[in-house]
Amino acid sequence: MYSEKTLPVKLLAVLIALFIAAPMFVVIPMSFSTAPSLEFPPPGYWLGYYQRFFTDRNWTLPLFNSIVIGLGTTVLTLVLAAPAAFALVRHDFRGKALLNLALMMPLVVPHIVMALAYYSYFGMLRLVQSYTGLILAHTCLSMPVAILILTAALKTFDRNLERAAANLGSRPLTTFRLITLPVLKPAFLVAGLFVFIHSFDETVIALFISGRDTTTLPRQMFNSFLMQADPVLSAASSVLFTAVLIAVAVPAVVRAVRGKRAVSPRS
């Protein structure tokens, strides 16, 4: 008879997962701590560090900058990546494999190399320390994320929906607006969220090309690490973690809701 002892390996997997999750069990309690320095477990709890995070200009300005840069990056990335994803999935053209490779390359090149590249290149273009420079750099690095999510969604798109619309006399543009776009909306939402998080999170390039007035949140956090471990850091970290939680949870909820509402045309 086939028997397999699964308990030990399952237990091992759970232990490793606990290890993976461990940082969050530290960062979140730390953000409510009364300790003036890095101390764990916390000696007491209060909300003071959140209050400072949301009122101290040293933290509110970077937060504001990160949001502006994140939104700019999201819009620009989607505007560039969405049509390219359509071309990659629906058309055959010369150099398609090369284009696909080029679009994925920013994922492979180390960020420090790009940081040096932008530092000198944007220096010539007078874009160092500007929102524009950061948005352009982050857009470039986010392109693979957006392309991967959008092409995956497009590949599973049932083109019979468009053919049916055309058969019923709909013009291409109307079909696109009434059929294609609504079906792909969740994919755009997911791609947008992940691009935003990607930009919101990016540290190395921001470290080198953002300036005093365009400091991003990760850069402020990094400097705060180096100088003195200001416990406001843990409030900042918790806010970042919550943003990720939302970004991961929202698509899951959207998918669940959509799965219940729409009966798949193929099933």
Place this chain on the structure above:
Amino acid sequence: MGSSVSRLLRGPAVLYLPAALFLLVFFLVPLFNVAWMSFTEPDTGFGNYTAFFASSFDVGVLLNTFKTAAIVTLTSLIFAYPVAYVAARYGGALGSILLLVVTLSFWTSFLVRTYAWMVILGVKGPVTAALIMLGWSPPPQILFTTFASTFAMTHLLMPFMILTLYAVMRRIDGTYMRAAAGLGAKPLKAFTSIYLPLSLPGIANGSVLVFITCLGFYVTPVLLGSPRDKMIAGRIGDEIEQMLNFGGASAMAIVLLVATLGLFALYSRFFGLDKLWR
């Protein structure tokens, strides 16, 4: 000429050209500029490269980078494998929870997780407290050592490894293992002769991804590591910020880039590029 342009613009080029031009101007040109600087700043020639490879310190940094990447890759593979295996093979509620934890961790900022290890491994952290309780006095310095940064990098990259392993393992047919057992193979034998070989593409994918990412790591070694044994990304940062030595920094960046792309090309010859992120 004019007609060929208008013909081009009626095809899919309209769709992909904006992205392609953007990448050309804001990705490829800046990279070529780095290569250009490495041969021209401050003097024309191979000076920056000969200086780099003549410096025993810099060659040591390069070797240390490769060594660290190898250790991190191997360790994260050993720990990632059981998690991916359980999630892929047994699924269910446990599998979903494991994947959720891994995905959340995957998307959580490197900086946030590095900060967490700073607290956990710090002087007032739980690890030091436990060591003191066990009678280790004075407690050893953990933070700002090679161990701390290697350990944290392993933790940071494990989700990459798990997700790539899982992507391959999910497609392994579970009935093979039952067939092996039916033919009399003990579980370990069935695993080593059936499951492990079938999961090899996942191991290759994950290892290349982790190794390449680790080669370029900047934040964690700078914050948690020992200043005595640097990694190359940290050296590049120093050259830019402290020395303003753009030629030297560019040469190092090109060495790092060539190593990364070389590994990547070697890998994609054998496995196909498209499999890496699926």
